[in-house]
Amino acid sequence: MTTQTPRTLGTTGPQVSPLGLGCMGMSALYGHADRTESIATIHAALEAGVTLLDTGDFYGMGHNEMLIGEALRSAPAARREQALTSVKFGALRGPDGSWIGYDGRPAAVKNFAAYSLQRLGVDHIDVYRIARLDPDVPIEETVGAISELIEQGYVRHVGLSEVGAETIRRAAAVAPIADLQIEYSLISRGIEESILPTTRELGISVTAYGVLSRGLISGHLGRDRQFAADDFRQHSPRFQGENLRHNLDLVEALRKIAEQKGVSVAQLAIAWVLSRGDDIVPLIGARSRERLAESLGALDVVLDAADLAVIEEAVPAGAAAGERYAAAQMAHLDSER
Ligand SMILES: NC(=O)c1ccc[n+]([C@@H]2O[C@H](COP(=O)([O-])OP(=O)(O)OC[C@H]3O[C@@H](n4cnc5c(N)ncnc54)[C@H](OP(=O)(O)O)[C@@H]3O)[C@@H](O)[C@H]2O)c1
Numbered sequence: 001m002t003t004q005t006p007r008t009l010g011t012t013g014p015q016v017s018p019l020g021l022g023c024m025g026m027s028a029l030y031g032h033a034d035r036t037e038s039i040a041t042i043h044a045a046l047e048a049g050v051t052l053l054d055t056g057d058f059y060g061m062g063h064n065e066m067l068i069g070e071a072l073r074s075a076p077a078a079r080r081e082q083a084l085t086s087v088k089f090g091a092l093r094g095p096d097g098s099w100i101g102y103d104g105r106p107a108a109v110k111n112f113a114a115y116s117l118q119r120l121g122v123d124h125i126d127v128y129r130i131a132r133l134d135p136d137v138p139i140e141e142t143v144g145a146i147s148e149l150i151e152q153g154y155v156r157h158v159g160l161s162e163v164g165a166e167t168i169r170r171a172a173a174v175a176p177i178a179d180l181q182i183e184y185s186l187i188s189r190g191i192e193e194s195i196l197p198t199t200r201e202l203g204i205s206v207t208a209y210g211v212l213s214r215g216l217i218s219g220h221l222g223r224d225r226q227f228a229a230d231d232f233r234q235h236s237p238r239f240q241g242e243n244l245r246h247n248l249d250l251v252e253a254l255r256k257i258a259e260q261k262g263v264s265v266a267q268l269a270i271a272w273v274l275s276r277g278d279d280i281v282p283l284i285g286a287r288s289r290e291r292l293a294e295s296l297g298a299l300d301v302v303l304d305a306a307d308l309a310v311i312e313e314a315v316p317a318g319a320a321a322g323e324r325y326a327a328a329q330m331a332h333l334d335s336e337r
Contacts, residue, residue, distance in 0.1 A: 003274045003299045006051075007281050011203040013157045013178030014084055014126060018274060018299060020052030021045045021292070022209060022283035026067055027060030029232040030214070033287050035067065042071035044289045046079040048296055054181070054207065054283050056088035056131055057116050061097070065119035073121060086207065087116050088161055088181070090130040090142075097230065102332070104134030106145035113149055127178050129159035133334040139167050143174045150175075159207075163334040165198040172202045182335060183210035184280070186272050186311070187217060187238075187250065187320035195335060200279065210324065211273045211282045212266055213238065217251050219258070219265025237322030246321040253314035263301050266291075270298035272311060 006015045024030075026038035042053065055064045065087070072080050089112035092101045103112075109130075116125060128146050133139060149155040157178040160171055171177055180199050184191050188210055199206055212218040216238055223245070227234040238247055251265060258268040273282045286292035303311070323330060330336055 003271070003301070005278075007205065007278050009127065009157065009159075009178040009205045009207070009281070010176060012176040013205065016052040016084060016281055017050045018281060019050060019270070019295065020054055020086070020207060020281055020283045021050050022054045022285045023064050023068055024054075024056065024059045025285050025287045027064035029059075029230075030285070030287070031228050031231050037288050038067055039071045039074065041286055041289050041292050042068065043075055043079070044292055045286075046075055046083060048292070050296075051082050052084050052086060052207070052281065052283075054086040054088075054209075055120075056091065057112055057119070058088075058091040058093050058131070061093050062115070062119050065116055069119055069121040084126040085120060085122060086127040086129070086159060086181070087120075087125045088129050088131040089113070089116065090132060090134060102130070102132050102134040104130045104137040104139075104142035106141055106148075109142060109145035110149065113154055117154060124153060125155050127157045127159040128155040129161045129181060131161050132332045133163050133167055139163070139171045140174050143171045143177075147175045160204075162332075164337055165194045167334050168195070168198050168202065168204065172204065177202070177204045179205040179207045179281070181207045181209060181283070183324055184208035184273060184276075185211045185213050185217065186254070186269055186315045187213050187247070188324050189317040190324075190336070192317070200277075205279045205281060207281045207283055208273050209283045209285075211270055212285065213247075213320075213324075214285070216244075216247055217254065217265065217269050219251060219255060221248070221251075223248055235326050236324075237326060238320060238324065240322065243320075243322035250315050250319055254311070257307070257310055257314060261301070261307065263297070264294055266294055267298040267301050268303075268311070270295055271301035271303055272308075274298060275303045275308065 233239040284295040
């Protein structure tokens, strides 16, 4: 199997392109995004054979789903039909954009789905998942509600997001799970200890986000980059002061390896995640056709054992300075318990 070969989500999930397109940054969290360019990027991705589009109903409070809906409506029919939607729900937002909790109650799940179908303009969602475990609702109840939506034809597959091994097992006992969406990159390797062995044992795939650590290891982030107050990175430990300096030194070490291979840093970082196994599908956060083209170039990068050893030496597990989320957000991660 090559990095170009489609990958299957879980044992019962859909076949998807080896890279998915994560659309979050087109609506929120990474500063201004250009709407026309965002839609052109989705069209270019579909044209290039990307089939998996990832979103969350809370990305821009519905904005991201409406954007994807518009892109799907204006895409050629053949491209629209190949697109698979992966939707997260459950995060609650205030009118000012504040994050005010999670809701995984069965009635809420069905309500979220009804709105998502409308905003996306589709008759079903391909993979549906709660973004964070609701500590007040057993995962069995949330997954049970998605299973009912599957029986009714509104959803095709159950996914999970940022949950740990025990929750994965409990969820998988209720319904087949297509994939766990979770952060995984050269500098976020926490899943290797117990989560990845669990998904592999249970036949669940991983859709990996943060493959470029939100641009930190893309090779494009300058040392003097300023972020707006509502940019995720303004509050992310890895982007602060001494941590940022240390992490960008790691990027320079990667740049030397990338240059020797004639590829970009971003391509090397994405290719590394692709090389971890056919059960892993990186989600690319490209917001422009230029970044998309660069990301897709990773599919042509072959990393042999010698390359992997050099990369490991330059950026060993745990090399990053700073946690992947601020403390308040870490507290919501069942995957970090
Ligand atoms: N389940 C969850 O909890 C969760 C959490 C976060 C994200 N996600 C999903 O994962 C998707 C990916 O997001 P991410 O934050 O993980 O993305 P990422 O790929 O780690 O980072 C995306 C950032 O990298 C920069 N970048 C530089 N070069 C790039 C290139 N060649 N290709 C793509 N981006 C490049 C982009 O900035 P510029 O555009 O300014 O260059 C963008 O801001 C999201 O869209 C979302 O669907 C899921």
